[in-house]
Amino acid sequence: MPKIIGYTPPFLSRPSPGSKIFTDPEPQSPASPSKRSSYIGPLPSTQYQGPRRLLASRGTEIFTVVGNKIRWADLTTVRDEWEDSTQSGASRFGLPRSDATKATDDSVYRTLAVPVYYQIRQISISPSGLFLAICTEHTVHIAVLPDPSRLKEHDRSPLKVKTYQLGPTVHVIPESPLVSVLWHPLAYATASTDCLVTVTTEAAVRVWEFDKANSWSLDRPKLAIDLRKLADGVSCDQDFEPSGFGKSRGFSVDNFDMEVSAACFGGRGREDEDAWAGMTLWIAMRNGDLYALCPLLPSRWKPTSTTIPSLTTTAVSRMASINDDETDIDERRAADQQYEWVQEIDNEEAQIHQSTDSLGEFEVRFRPQNPSAIPRLQGPFTIVPEEDATEIEVSDIHVFPAKLDEQDLFDGDDDDEIDQGLVQPIPFTTICVATPENQVWFAIDLDGVTGQWLPKKGKSVFGVPSSDAKSLTLIDIVTLDEPTTDTAANWPVFTPDVVHDYSLVLTTLKRVYSLSLYEWVSHLGAELTGTEPVDPGLRTRLSTRCHSQVCVTEQLVESREPSEVLSAPAIIDDTSLGYLLLTATSNGPYGVIFDQAPLGTSIIGPSITDFSVSSGRLESQLAKRPVSPIETVPLREPYCPPKIFYFNQHIPLDSMRQRLPPYPKKAISERPMRLSPAMLEIMTFTHRTIGVQSAQLENAAAELFRRCERLRIELAGQVKQMTELAQQLQRLTAATEEDENGNVKEKKTPDTRINEARERQSKLAARYEALRRKVGRAGSANRELSAKELAWMHEIEILGKNVGIVSKEDGEREGGERGTTLDKRFETVKQLTRSLVEEAHAAEKQQQPASPKGPPALEASVSSISASSITPSMSASQITVTSRSSGAAASPRSSTFGGLGVSSRLQKERIADIMATVEREGAVIEAAMKRLERLRMEY
Template sequence: MPKVISYTPPWLSRPSPGASLFSSTAPKDGSPRSSKDVEYTGPSRTLARRGNEVFTVVDNQIRWSSLTRLKDDWQQRARSKTSASQKTDSDSAAPYRTLSVPVYEQIRQLIPSPNGAFLAIVADHTVFIAVLPDSSHLSAADQAAIRVKTYQLGPTTHVIPESPVVSALWHPLGVYSNVGGCLVTITEDAAVRVWELDRNNHWSFDRPTVAIDLRKLVDGSSSDQDFAPSGFGKNKGFSADFVDMEVASARFGGIGSEKEDAWAAMTLWIAMKPGDLYALCPLLPSKWRAPSAAVPSLSAAVIPKMSALEEDPLDYEDQLTACRQQYEWLAEIDNQEPLQIVPGSATEPESEILTRPANLSAIPKLQGPFRVDTSDEVDDLDLCDILVVAAKADTDALMMGEDDELAIDSGDDKSSATLICLSSRDGRVYICLALEGVEGQWLPKSRKNALQVPGSEPSDLLLVEALDIVRKEHQSVDTWPMFTPDAHSRYSFFVTTSHSVVFISLSSWIQRLEGELQSEDTAGSDFRLQILCEGNASVLEPIIRVDEDANPSSNQPFHLPASLVYHDYDLGYFLLTSHASHSYAAVLEKPDFFPSFSLESDAQATNSPTIPPHRPPYQVPSILYSDSPLEFFVDKHVPHRYRSSLKEPVLLSPATLDLVAAAHRILSAHTNALERAASDLFRRCERLQGELRDQLGQVSDVADRIKGVSSEIGEDGQRKEGSRSGASLDRRMEAAKDRQTQLVQRYETIRNKVLKSGGRPLSEKESSWFSEVEALSESFAKERKEGDVQQISQRLEAVKEIATDMLTEAKSAAARVSLATDPGSPASPSSAQPRVPQRLQRAKIADAMKMVERESAVIESITTRLARLNTIV
């Protein structure tokens, strides 16, 4: 769990120049919110990062800045004592660059490409691809706006009358360079398009290479059907799927790493607003990047599975057909030569550039729906966003029969099941597990005179936990929770809501769950898994909370954009978000330095004085430093024909009344915002005074206690004679020592009991002895129930007689053997017979004696038990 070290740093707060990065330059005229901003409910990802750089949208303009540069400039300015003129010159330069792009709709999302060469700009209905300049070019001294090269993606596809774009994802297995890349767009009407961009081919920005209408594909029965979305302006008719398949968000199942399941990065998960989930696997561009272990791991999983299914093909006909399709698809990949081999680096392993197989359709089968059973009366979950964490690679199956170990380290932070997290409009997060996973599937080819029915059946996801992350006073229809992956753990993430940023971690629970799933000793596994699933799986911690009253002058609907997470040597572990000319950030403690809590530290924390709440620093509302709205009143609200009358004496007329009423409305809204900002500052000052008063009282109490203790101590460090508090202090010290001794004894007692109850597994000898004792006890218990005490005593006497006879026979046998070994005895063999060596004879005798002693010990033990049982009876 990350600990908040501090909130918004000073180099992003006023009066630092870095605060102007998020400040709006548009005049505050007091006009009401536009209908476009009020009605929009969807993802807001207006913050993006490239290394230590940040891109943000302010006044529908894209701004760029380097956070490291902002921090360094502020530190240098704080260390150096420059003159007032130098400060004015340095502060006048804007700490950001503006990227000029021809986007006229409201920008909703910014998505940088994996290599940082492109920036996808998603508006309400249109998508633009901007070619990003290098950071050195953006860091130049020139502060003028930069007009970047921009391409509109699908001018006849993503247009204003069409369905809005809900998600734009860079394909994790795409081939990226300074010339091209691969982008996948998903619209609200369930249309998926794969764009293979190439700056040398402008047609690649106009037409997608793969276009799929999921509402057609869900009912598809043959790969020969036309699943392309309907063209612009065509009548699409009506279907029940229009409501059930309204897309909320989409996410790829992996990041293209060799440590995860090979199918994951090829799988596109689509979350529908009512609550159903669908999967497309494999969804690939014509040229794709294959990690070094992807194809071998797929072959190692598909070939044994097909061999097992072919033994009983009638019962597993559907599975065998899908497995044969996978085999044909992999066979074509194995037979082709790589187009290019990408060398590995410190962060990325070596990979190959391959072409998509042509023997099967480029459009896979739509798998699903996958559903979440929440046991609620309401069927529609009204989903917002989805986060998928891929299962780990099966290295055991890949290296089966190999002597060398694979150099892939799965680590402890991995799970053999796919984790799916969903967020809903009511402020809930659903954490689910897909235990079976998703594999590649295709629709069969059409056959004549054959009735084909789609074989997709709904399946349920395992709901692990449902969390409420939004306060009741902040629950509204405008809430759209969004996920941001953590920089340290795959199973930790941040959730940004309208007024807060929350951290959720599943790392500890996943490790315990995977330990039970992979354990070879299954004794008690069902019970432990039930306890794991019934308990709390996640750890939730609020990181940032923002009050809407902090920005009373904002004309935008209050909703924080999706937060960014930085982990760098210069910035540390840094969380950033913003809204309405303000930045909200938190400096977090790195997981490597998380404190380890113990009973002693908890006890000390319990007895420590009350610590005041750690809240973000005060942000000055923008209304206090904004321009007066009356400065632009004449230009925006007074008709041109009436402007000349403003210089004349005031006449009592309806036009003058309307003019005064309009000015009053604007001025009253401005003064109301000023009053709210001032009252908020007044309340904060009063609260600060109260907290300071409480702190001073606590400090005074501690000082009195210290003074009382120190007054009884002399200069030599010993307590003065006759001190009144000496006896009480000694008693308290002795009581504390006794309490510590009792706690240690209790701990050792519990520890010994746990070790005795099941500290180690039983050996085979102990297990057999335990079974023999149980069988004997059951026999005796049966006879005691029947009341046959006489039979027990007879059996005991019979056992004693048998033991005596066996001892007598053993002694006589030993005597005969000793006589036989004496050469002078009459029983000694003649010289004509073969002579047994004495060493062998002694060894045989020793073995016989040991056997006799062992049998005697067993008999004595049984005799003792029988006597004790007889006494009990």
């Protein structure tokens, strides 16, 4: 859930000029046509029971309905002008009051003149941003929006826009009212064409593919379906068009069981969604039953890059899973129809069009004609469990689609551009239903909805699929607040969050709530789509997950006046304006500003360097970080003066004076006042009117006094906290400090420590980036080695031949062939030792009678450096120590060689040469072994 960092921006709050965008000092136009002279003011808005969507946004542009007029404003321009006037210190509205009001209105917003007489209940901007759907209770008008450059002209006079009425003979007052007007997410939209879907309470679904150059497309829908007829249909060749105007209709139970309250599409037409979601229309009935129409497509539609592969994979896998011996004939024929429908799309040659917003090319395809353009009505889906006898009344519905598993979808494709770790697959559909009692029911559909059609006429072997109720898996019921006393006027509606997945905004009569299912859905999806084998703890984890908190709720807005009715909000996400939720009433706007940065992030805090994690895991890890105490400061909406302070107190008296008959009106205005029953009645009514205004002013003034007192107390507390904080900062910013031993040392300032931490972080990031690039280059395939690397490999091979390492041909053994150079040197040492031993034995035999003790000593001294004591694995230090110990042992017997005629000096030189040779060879062997070990570690 996003973090709230502020409320209504100051450039939209009173007394700034931006607040006048949403208020109208003039009386509102009537909600229904009336020519009676006694009509005073509009009908109460609480008499209307239905959705109120009076705000729409296009980037930073806002469209709002005030009275029965549509106003346009660019919030970025409004903010910049307000900042300029505030910083300059000079008011640009220093005129008389009437002139200032006129100048303010002209410079802030612009009125769009549209020929709509009845009260506007909903407005909706097309995804292309070129059309605006204006809906009353029974009629729909399509307005062609001007270019933003034309709306931003200095001339702020009312601008007349081109408007077309949709179906003037279809959507009329005697017919059933409208409940939903939806732009098709997969429609092929151009500068003059688009697709709109309207749903009425009498279960009539109409697909309008209008073209402003073709007036006939605005009179008749391209596809019209009566859901009550379709529910009882047996063949796709039947006529399912709704009955015409004025035709008699018989009684049916469906008049009550299939009374539509809301409708929505199962997806937004994104690439990571299930392919069937964007073409599935979900319809919610008043009694809680849900139905689905899939696929519902216009005659020309625009698929995403994953739609066609996903449809083909689903159809082929369903055909492959059918067993002729065990599968029911109805299921087999349904799979055949789905395969036929997908095959027609595959065989069609797609039309390539260039995008108008410079996003590249896209495909446009025609809707398949077989089996039929009208799908079968699937359902009813029941959200209430069978064992529960609770009856609910639905006011709105929203569906979160299943997420695609791109790893399975593109398995086997050699496409390096496909990043399979960004989208976490979610194998189920999440359905949210709101009730007038301010409850929200959450359920999931594990099977999903795919395309289905009725059989063709004459094929009796194919029966109508069963239409038994299918129960959805109910996961949670959230009660937002106490049920309102006026449940007839309360009609909660959903608004999807354009920034975060699995997040909703629910608007009731007096409050706006934020609902987030992201954490629960992502964790459950990860458990259900795990690639590892199912372990024994899966059931336990799923049970724990299902009993944990499903939805995180937070109240965002609450109306200040009891007579105010909130409109469904508009959510704006712009880099210059911020992440803003904006709603309004007849008395002014309400706004909530969210933090655009990820939750729990910090400038110098620890950063996640594992870039291999998916976006879902990354957001989960960021959400688990500890939040700084500075960021947990409680926020409160700023005080806004009540409307009674700005209300024109002369309006009630003027309206009362206008309703008086001519004679009393002259009596109180032209003639002297005389006491009479008529005058007493006028004075009594005037006193009641002024008394109500006085009571409201007293309550508003008392509330202002209480807020001032609370502000004074809170300000004193804030001053105390700031004093304590200043003392702590002074201790932190001290230049020196004493350690435990009493020594004074220099202490680093917080700025120095922050700079050092930033430098360490930048160095770590640079080091990580260098290692990542190095590993990427080392792991890349089919890359030729450089000349330096080839020379290094040649040097290693030569050294291996000289030293002796594991060869490629004999890699299974631990050691390979030894080098010839070192082997020859070692053999020379061994031969030298053997020759010395033989000479010692010969000398012993010749001098045995003369010195019996000499030869054994000489043998011992020479054998100490024999071949048995010198091995290739010995280091030079070990060989040196062995030789020196042997020489030390032989030194007392050196006098025995004097009888042989060999001088002692020659003997010592010979022994010294042998010792030097042994040390040199040992050092060479040790150096070679160390280098070999280092090379093996590098490999």
